[in-house]
Amino acid sequence: ELKVEQNPLFLSMQEGKNYTIYCNYSTTSDRLYWYRQDPGKSLESLFVLLSNGAVKQEGRLMASLDTKARLSTLHITAAVHDLSATYFCAVVPPVGTGTASKLTFGTGTRLQVTL
Amino acid sequence: SAVISQKPSRDICQRGTSLTIQCQVDSQVTMMFWYRQQPGQSLTLIATANQGSEATYESGFVIDKFPISRPNLTFSTLTVSNMSPEDSSIYLCSVGQARMSTEAFFGQGTRLTVV
Numbered sequence: 001e002l003k004v005e006q007n008p009l010f011l012s013m014q015e016g017k018n019y020t021i022y023c024n025y026s027t028t029s030d031r032l033y034w035y036r037q038d039p040g041k042s043l044e045s046l047f048v049l050l051s052n053g054a055v056k057q058e059g060r061l062m063a064s065l066d067t068k069a070r071l072s073t074l075h076i077t078a079a080v081h082d083l084s085a086t087y088f089c090a091v092v093p094p095v096g097t098g099t100a101s102k103l104t105f106g107t108g109t110r111l112q113v114t115l
Numbered sequence: 116s117a118v119i120s121q122k123p124s125r126d127i128c129q130r131g132t133s134l135t136i137q138c139q140v141d142s143q144v145t146m147m148f149w150y151r152q153q154p155g156q157s158l159t160l161i162a163t164a165n166q167g168s169e170a171t172y173e174s175g176f177v178i179d180k181f182p183i184s185r186p187n188l189t190f191s192t193l194t195v196s197n198m199s200p201e202d203s204s205i206y207l208c209s210v211g212q213a214r215m216s217t218e219a220f221f222g223q224g225t226r227l228t229v230v
Binding site: 108 | 159207209
């Protein structure tokens, strides 16, 4: 059974600081997603990581993937209040074992950026 | 990218009643999924909606409680039957194409409160 864990579950950080959210998954996967969710809203797609060593950046967020370690990170640089939200990682089943696009989600990290 | 319309966006229902949630996509998609997000929790896959055949349910979810229809490649419904307060959640529709595609889009969600 594919399991996805995130840490920390809750992160309070000051504006201007840097921090990293970690996403570990239990079995091989060829795709990892990062999503953002604002309270009461649906999911906003941030990144899709497809290969070992993949790195993607958008604004103050940078995501990376290490498929050998089964680890993805979401790094926040110089946080601003607008980044306050819950962040989820999600992976698809290994090739040949499940349905494409069927996602298993991590526990989520609730990020609060304070002034 | 696919545009997904989900209705209703929210509802308050009496226990023992049923609610049907609709998911309409603006283009034909191979895969459609239904997820549940309980308050303060991550997303859990309920089932894969299969066009022209019975849905494929995940462990812990049964057809009698969550009947799903998918009459064509752009539309699906999820019914939450005989509701109890424990069914209060956000229900999200997601779509994806065949494995070669990396896209996984979400509808805006239906916030259900059962009283």
